Each structure stands twice: as C-alpha cells, then as structure tokens.
Amino acid sequence: MKANFKTYFLLALLAGAFIIAFFVLKPFLIAIVLAFILSQLFKNLYEKIYLKLGKRASLASASTCLIVFFSIFVPIVLLAGMMVNELNNIYGTIYQNNLPAKITMILENTRLKEMGINVLDASKLEEQLKSGQVVDLFKNLGDSIFQIIKKTYQGASQFFFMVFIMFFSLYYFFKDNKKMIKMIMKLSPLKDKQEQVVLDNFISISRATINGTFVIALVQGVLSGIVLLIAGVQSPIIWAVVAFIFSLLPFIGPSLILLPISAVLFFMGDYWQATFVAISALILIGTVDNFLRPKLVSGGAGLHPLLVFLSTLGGISLFGFSGFILGPAAIVFLISLLDIYSKEFKRDLKKYNG
Numbered sequence: 001m002k003a004n005f006k007t008y009f010l011l012a013l014l015a016g017a018f019i020i021a022f023f024v025l026k027p028f029l030i031a032i033v034l035a036f037i038l039s040q041l042f043k044n045l046y047e048k049i050y051l052k053l054g055k056r057a058s059l060a061s062a063s064t065c066l067i068v069f070f071s072i073f074v075p076i077v078l079l080a081g082m083m084v085n086e087l088n089n090i091y092g093t094i095y096q097n098n099l100p101a102k103i104t105m106i107l108e109n110t111r112l113k114e115m116g117i118n119v120l121d122a123s124k125l126e127e128q129l130k131s132g133q134v135v136d137l138f139k140n141l142g143d144s145i146f147q148i149i150k151k152t153y154q155g156a157s158q159f160f161f162m163v164f165i166m167f168f169s170l171y172y173f174f175k176d177n178k179k180m181i182k183m184i185m186k187l188s189p190l191k192d193k194q195e196q197v198v199l200d201n202f203i204s205i206s207r208a209t210i211n212g213t214f215v216i217a218l219v220q221g222v223l224s225g226i227v228l229l230i231a232g233v234q235s236p237i238i239w240a241v242v243a244f245i246f247s248l249l250p251f252i253g254p255s256l257i258l259l260p261i262s263a264v265l266f267f268m269g270d271y272w273q274a275t276f277v278a279i280s281a282l283i284l285i286g287t288v289d290n291f292l293r294p295k296l297v298s299g300g301a302g303l304h305p306l307l308v309f310l311s312t313l314g315g316i317s318l319f320g321f322s323g324f325i326l327g328p329a330a331i332v333f334l335i336s337l338l339d340i341y342s343k344e345f346k347r348d349l350k351k352y353n354g
Contacts (some may be wrong), residue, residue, distance in 0.1 A: 028162070030319060031165040032166070033329070034166055034322060035173055037329055038166075038170055038173075039170055039174055041207055041210065042174075043174075046060060046061065046064040046174045049063050057174075057175045058175060060174070060175075061174035061175040065171050069167060079237070082237050190340070194340045194343075194344070197339065197340055197343075198333075198336040198340060202332055205332045206329055213308060216292050217247035217248045219292065220253065220254050221240050221243045221247055221254065222240065224239065224281075225237060225239065225240025225243070227258070227276070227280040227281075228240070228258075228277065230276065231277050232273060233261060233273075239257060243257045248324060249312060249313070255281045258281035259277075259281055259282075262274045307328075311327040311328045311330065311331040312324060312327050315328065
C-alpha cells in the first residue's frame with residue numbers, strides 16, 4: 001500500500017511539474033520545436049564541421065548556426081523588407097494616382113469588346129465613379145494595405161526575439177544532441193531499437209518532405225518572379241512570394257497565380273507577355289516538379305502528397321506560418337509511431353486480420 005502511494009504521489013508530482021513546465025515554455029514551444037527540426041535536418045553538416053574543427057563542439061555548433069542563419073533567415077528578412085517596400089509603393093499608388101480613371105480606360109479598351117463580350121456598362125461605371133463607390137473601394141484597399149504594413153512593423157520585434165530563442169536553442173541542440181537523445185531514450189519505456197526507428201524515420205521523412213516541398217516551391221517561386229519581371233508585371237516580388245506559397249501546396253502550384261495574370265495581360269492587349277507567362281507556367285515552371293522531385297526525394301521517401309496538403313493546411317491554421325514545417329512534422333511523428341506499432345504487434349495484427 002505504501003509502495004503504491006509513493007508511486008502515485010511521484011506520478012502526481014511529475015504530472016504537475018510537466019504541466020507547470022509546459023505553461024512556462026508555451027510561448028517558446030514553436031521556436032524550440034523548429035530548432036529541433038533544423039538541428040536534425042542539418043545534423044550531417046554539423047558533424048562535418050565538427051570533424052574539420054578538431055571536434056570542438058562549441059565552435060562547430062556556432063559555425064553551423066551561422067550557416068543556417070545566413071542561408072535561410074537573412075534571405076527571408078531581406079525578402080520581407082522588399083515586400084513591405086512593394087506594399088508601400090502599392091499603398092502610395094492607390095492614393096496618388098487616379099486609379100478609377102485607369103480602370104475605366106482598361107475596361108473600355110479591353111479586347112473582350114472585340115470578342116463581342118460586354119464587360120461593363122460604361123454609363124453604370126460612370127455613375128459608380130461619380131458616386132465615389134470605386135474610390136471608396138480603393139481607399140479601403142489602401143487602408144487594408146496600410147494595416148498590413150503597420151502589423152508587419154509591430155510584429156518585427158516579436159519575430160526577431162523568437163528567432164533569437166530558436167537559434168539559442170539550435171546551438172545547444174547541435175552541441176548536446178547526443179546527450180539529449182540518450183537522456184530521452186533512457187527515460188522512455190520503449191526499446192532502444194524502437195526509439196532509434198522513430199528518430200531515423202522522423203529525420204528521413206522530414207528531410208525528404210522538406211526537400212521535395214520547400215526546395216521545389218522556392219525554385220518555382222523564383223522562376224515565377226523572373227517570368228513576371230520579364231513580362232513587365234508590377235510588383236513581381238509580391239507575386240513571386242504568392243507563387244511560392246501556392247507551390248507549397250500539392251495539386252495547386254504557381255499556375256493558379258500565373259495563368260490568371262496571363263489572361264489579364266491578354267485582355268489588356270499585351271499579347272506576347274501573356275503568351276510568355278502562359279507558356280512559362282505550363283511548361284517551364286510546371287516541369288520543375290517532375291525534374292527535381294526524383295533527385296531531391298530518394299527512394300520514394302517522404303509523405304504522400306495528400307498528407308502533405310492536409311497537414312500543411314492544418315499546420316497553418318494551428319501554428320500560423322510555422323505550420324508549413326510543424327504540420328507535416330507532426331504527421332511524420334505519427335507515422336513513425338504507427339510503424340513501431342505495426343512491428344511490435346505484428347503477430348496480433350496477423351491473428352485478428354486472418
């Protein structure tokens with residue numbers, strides 16, 4: 001009885017300590033989880049640097065963190081700055097230029113009329129312009145862009161603080177990776193082989209998924225931006241980022257952005273630009289996935305496209321932008337556990353399944 005009481009009391013204390021620790025670390029959980037995922041993805045790089053620097057863990061960890069920072073987060077910050085600048089330009093354009101008159105000109109000169117399609121009744125459009133409806137619409141759009149810019153600047157300090165927490169955690173995940181894993185494996189009731197299977201599956205599938213999703217989306221986003229820049233489309237950086245985001249989602253891709261832009265260019269009379277954007281969307285950018293995915297994802301590893309799609313959307317709704325990584329990572333962890341379950345209870349499963 002005393003032994004049971006001690007056990008239950010210890011478990012209660014442990015549960016209470018876990019709950020308190022969870023709420024203490026809750027503001028930083030996303031940064032910590034991202035740091036762990038990055039430490040596993042760049043583990044091989046760290047080990048190479050560790051050996052080249054004479055097995056000095058602290059120096060190797062700091063060097064790897066710098067490489068990750070300059071290869072991933074510096075480009076993100078620079079891109080975010082360019083996007084804010086583009087949004088500022090759009091905001092200024094809406095208020096400084098006579099956009100309603102320009103819209104009228106585009107609609108009146110559109111090639112749709114030549115095709116026998118009445119886009120908009122000019123008299124009604126004139127009434128709307130006089131009543132200020134279109135002007136109010138663009139003022140509201142301008143106010144929305146201003147709010148986006150304002151929130152971007154307000155969230156910058158929090159973003160940089162979370163980046164600091166993430167890299168501070170990443171430094172120790174590199175430096176003390178083996179010690180941490182041994183401690184977790186020691187406390188876990190699972191067999192060492194099973195724990196290693198979970199870790200290996202998590203790393204291999206995560207790497208394959210990120211390579212097969214993020215790298216391809218990045219290439220498609222960059223190519224989309226270059227295509228739109230050549231075609232003379234305004235704000236190509238913003239459209240490139242939008243194309244990158246759509247490229248992260250399977251079955252969608254940058255064509256959902258480029259083809260409508262091509263259609264708008266065509267009806268505005270910019271025929272060669274429209275043709276160039278359409279061909280690029282369907283042939284050049286569309287074949288990037290087929291060419292790169294077999295090279296980046298070896299042996300058919302990685303999540304099923306449907307799981308990538310659902311876990312990415314679910315991750316975004318739950319964690320925000322970090323959900324692009326955390327969503328698929330959670331599904332990868334579940335699949336690893338299911339793999340252990342299927343092996344551990346193989347006989348029982350065969351028995352019940354006949």
